[in-house]
Amino acid sequence: MTVQICSCEGLDPKCKKCFGSGYMNTQFAEKTIKASAKKESAKQESFLPDTIESLSRKEIENFVPKIIDTLDLKSKKQMQILHAIPFNTTTFRRDFKAKFELLGKIEEEKQSLRNELDVISNALSSSKYSVAFKYGHFLSDKVIDVTSNRELKTLIRAYKKLKK
Numbered sequence: 001m002t003v004q005i006c007s008c009e010g011l012d013p014k015c016k017k018c019f020g021s022g023y024m025n026t027q028f029a030e031k032t033i034k035a036s037a038k039k040e041s042a043k044q045e046s047f048l049p050d051t052i053e054s055l056s057r058k059e060i061e062n063f064v065p066k067i068i069d070t071l072d073l074k075s076k077k078q079m080q081i082l083h084a085i086p087f088n089t090t091t092f093r094r095d096f097k098a099k100f101e102l103l104g105k106i107e108e109e110k111q112s113l114r115n116e117l118d119v120i121s122n123a124l125s126s127s128k129y130s131v132a133f134k135y136g137h138f139l140s141d142k143v144i145d146v147t148s149n150r151e152l153k154t155l156i157r158a159y160k161k162l163k164k
């Protein structure tokens with residue numbers, strides 16, 4: 001049985017396909033793949049409209065908590081996935097291929113959200129005013145190289161320290 005990443009990425013605990021795990025077996029996947037194929041390309045969520053020049057400062061600021069909440073949620077999911085990978089084994093990359101794929105996919109989405117924050121930061125910054133964002137999760141402002149075992153282990157360790 002092969003596993004497939006669910007379209008909800010495990011962010012929906014009530015998901016009927018994966019039940020919140022983020023993975024579904026292919027028997028389920030075959031059917032949903034066709035339905036979600038079209039959506040997939042347009043799926044990347046964008047909070048910002050094409051042009052934000054016409055918006056007021058307040059309107060632009062209002063996007064920030066939504067974007068950061070989404071970043072935090074995706075970060076939380078990433079940490080859950082990381083905790084479910086037995087890094088002390090020698091075959092975890094192979095055994096948990098789907099988990100690493102999902103980690104990478106979420107990381108891509110987080111990067112595009114960070115890009116949106118950059119756009120906002122640039123729009124709001126002036127010579128006397130710079131913008132600092134407050135994140136709710138340890139991983140939200142971390143750019144993660146999911147191919148680096150060492151980096152992932154370091155992040156897990158730092159996170160555990162933080163939680164103590």
Ligand SMILES: [Zn+2]
Nearest residue numbers: 006008015018
């Ligand atoms: Zn799902």
